[in-house]
Amino acid sequence: MSQERLGNLLVPSMTRAAISNIETAKQRVLAHVLVDIARVLSVGVTDLIDTPRVPSASNETEELRDRLAAAELGPNAVKNLEQSIKRFERQNRPEIKGPQR
Numbered sequence: 001m002s003q004e005r006l007g008n009l010l011v012p013s014m015t016r017a018a019i020s021n022i023e024t025a026k027q028r029v030l031a032h033v034l035v036d037i038a039r040v041l042s043v044g045v046t047d048l049i050d051t052p053r054v055p056s057a058s059n060e061t062e063e064l065r066d067r068l069a070a071a072e073l074g075p076n077a078v079k080n081l082e083q084s085i086k087r088f089e090r091q092n093r094p095e096i097k098g099p100q101r
Helices: 003-009 016-023 031-041 057-070 075-091
Strands: none
Touching: 003 016, 003 031, 057 075
């Protein structure tokens, strides 16, 4: 579907340039417009949102633990590193934040 056709099917309609700007993240899109775009395209709203993949801290921790075991470090070194990793994970846990002011 062309940008122009998509824009014409929205209520209220949008210009081809506005659709292009939304696609390239040069223009913010209001929630109700996003819902309308999803309706016109017959997809879910979540299909239109690019959500970054957040690596799993637990998988990374397991991988690091396996590497440390393979390196044959002493038990105290492994324990200290695991504690450091857990502390880092707690401090850097992704959280949902409110609007920036």
